[in-house]
Amino acid sequence: DTAVSQTPKYLVTQMGNDKSIKCEQNLGHDTMYWYKQDSKKFLKIMFSYNNKELIINETVPNRFSPKSPDKAHLNLHINSLELGDSAVYFCASSQTLRAVTSNYGYTFGSGTRLTVV
């Protein structure tokens, strides 16, 4: 019974397409995140949602838009995909906005490898 699940696991698409990555958590956590791991292996925060409100929106192109229909879901929609969007995208959740109040920090999904050709 996966705690944080992402779909699809792999996604290959052409430049200019629009795609979505879905994320669901069954932990009852209040906050969800999207991280991007680029070719240099850095894990960088993209967005976080706390109780359906966007809390952090880093300097991410507005082609990326998070959508949260409820507390258990945070989907990532990407418009007009570009080659540089190729990366592994990780969804994560934490018990509260202040992740460090929980000893476990974040719980991550297994990642979605996006390849733009």
Place this chain on the structure above:
Amino acid sequence: DQQVKQNSPSLSVQEGRISILNCDYTNSMFDYFLWYKKYPAEGPTFLISISSIKDKNEDGRFTVFLNKSAKHLSLHIVPSQPGDSAVYFCAASDRYGGSQGNLIFGKGTKLSVKP
């Protein structure tokens, strides 16, 4: 601008010996540090954490040491086992600052434990 640095991309250790993974940080506002372990094709999983009010935290074979004056932390694994082979990420949090408790990650160190 890397606020969390793991300068060793890889480390190879013999089974049964000690593995020491290092992490440096630049932001003096960081007050909570975590280590995550990641296997291929999986997401990072929480391993161990330490608050800035402590200098050591131990959990079984894993111990994290924090040297605040040097802005340095390390993860010790004793004894190392082949199943410990994975990428280890160091992460830090600024609990009350502008990052809103967001975790900042290093690039990771790939540990290989040889039988």
